[in-house]
Amino acid sequence: MRLRRCAHLLIEPRERLEFDLALLAVGGDGLRKPVDLVALAPHLAGEVVVSPAEAAVAMAASPTDWRPYDAFEADAAVVEALRAKALFVVEGSDMDARDRLVRVTHWRAVAAANHYASRWSDIDTEAAQERLAEITQDSLLDRLGPSPPPVRERTPPSQRRKLTVPAPSAIDALLDHRVTCRNFDRTHALTREQLSAVLYRAYGARVVHDYAPGVQLLKKGVPSAGALHPTEAYLLVQHVDGVDPGLYHYHPVDHALEPIRAMDAEEAASTARRFVAAQGYFVDAHVMVMPTTRFRRTFWKYRNHAKAYRAVILDVGHLSQTMYLAATELGLGAFITAAINEVDIEQAFGLDPLEEGPLAVTGFGVRGAERNEIEFDPLNAIWPAS
Ligand SMILES: Cc1cc2nc3c(=O)[nH]c(=O)nc-3n(C[C@H](O)[C@H](O)[C@H](O)COP(=O)(O)O)c2cc1C
Known part of the structure; x- marks a missing residue:
């Protein structure tokens, strides 16, 4: 049996x-501060704590290089601990397969660590929002x-x-009316044509070019590093005429x-809630678009x-803004949030996070007639001054 250290x-x-x-x-402050x-x-799937001896060997x-167990100049116990924590992977094992996926995807180590450490699973931000609501400006x-x-x-100023x-x-006019929407109208469905128009303008390919x-x-309609356009739209449809709810x-x-x-x-509503980490005001969006x-x-x-990871994040910004503008042109409301449960989204769509995953949740739909939830509209472009 041979082992090697994981790729990153x-x-x-x-x-x-x-x-x-x-x-x-x-007489101290009562705090112990172990590192x-x-x-x-x-x-x-997550983080793992290692001992100083394990860290040094790893x-x-x-x-x-694959090596047999006894070829490591270290205690067998340390090597075994590193294997048990899957930081050393056994040739041909399931963990070896996961690790090979990291290698063939060509992740850069710091980008991969950042990406995986920032993914949420089943986080509910409602309690945090309630705490925030109690905090006064002062x-x-x-x-x-x-x-x-x-x-x-x-x-x-003079210079x-x-x-x-x-x-x-x-x-x-479009830019002034682009106001993040937190008040969607559950009583009116989006039309299939509206859905089609926004998707086409933000995500649709106008031409496929045979490069080689x-x-x-x-x-x-959006730029993308290398014209590769790696980010695609996964949808949760809730309320669109002629399109059944679902993924x-x-x-x-x-x-x-x-x-x-x-x-x-x-189920569509509870899934929406999970995707946006329980941010209630986005749950009613007629369509959620997960840039993935x-x-x-x-x-x-x-x-x-x-620069590769930064480049793909920048692409998502372009897609989101274009979706906002395409929706705004049709008089619809749109949103983006980074407070999302990536792991739940990956599981729902059957995505392997080592190869593909959502970087935000966006969405659009018919605006509600009343502003019950806060929106940032100091130009009074959408809502009359109160
Ligand atoms: C990357 C990013 C993440 C955001 N995350 C959230 C969020 O978690 N929750 C939320 O209510 N709004 C979120 N927003 C929307 C911002 O709050 C909003 O853009 C900001 O308040 C300005 O309002 P405007 O978009 O109407 O100009 C996010 C916006 C961006 C660009």
Whole structure:
């Protein structure tokens, strides 16, 4: 049986706070502050704490050479502990298969550690929101102090070269009306045409370009690093005329919905709630769009590249803004949130997170007639001044 170290391993020394009455009794603050060595390795489902001896052996081991157990210059117990924690993988094992997926996807170590450490599973932000609602502006300021200023000014006003504000255009009207929607109308369905138009403009491929044998690039309305467009739309449809509630994948070249799983209205609503970590005001969105990145497609070209993960996140920003504008043009409301349960979304759609996963939840739908939930509309573009 041979072993090797997993492909990517970062070890974070992380301080933990523990309350100890004995320390308080001798006049201290009652806090003990042990430091854990937390191993971050993307092929694992979560983090694992290692001992200093395990960390030293793991850091010195090769991630490429297979070796028998007794070839490691370390205690057998340490090697076995590293195997049990799957930081050493056994050739041909299930963990070896997971680790190989990290290798063939060409993840960069820090990007993979960041991605996997930031995914949530079954998080409910409702309690946190209730706590936030209790915090008054004053107590927030007491706690955080004033924010950094909105602009970093590099010159005094007298030295600024003023630019002419452009004459209002159609794009200004759209930008002014783009207000994140937290009030969706459950009593009116979205039309199939509205769904189609927003998806086409944000995610649809206008042309498939044969770049080289085996390499096809897409031309879309949004830019994408290398024209690879690795991010696709997975949908949770709740309230669209002529489209049954459930989970779908949008095919950007065929401009078609691929049904993944039908749901009744109740299951669709509870799934929506889970996806957005219980942010109630987004649950009613007629359609949720999960921008989901096939990391392997971009990392195929930008292998272990320092900028590759950043590039795919930037793509998601372009897609989201285009979706917002396409929805706004039709008089619809749209939203984006980063507070999402990635793990639940991956499981619902049957995605392997080592290869592809959601980076946000977005959505759109018919705006409600009343503003019951907060929206940031200081221009009063959507809501009249109260
Ligand atoms: C990356 C990102 C993450 C966001 N996450 C949340 C969120 O978790 N919950 C939420 O209610 N709004 C979220 N928003 C929406 C912002 O709160 C909103 O854009 C901001 O308040 C400005 O309002 P506007 O979009 O109407 O201009 C997010 C926006 C972005 C771009």
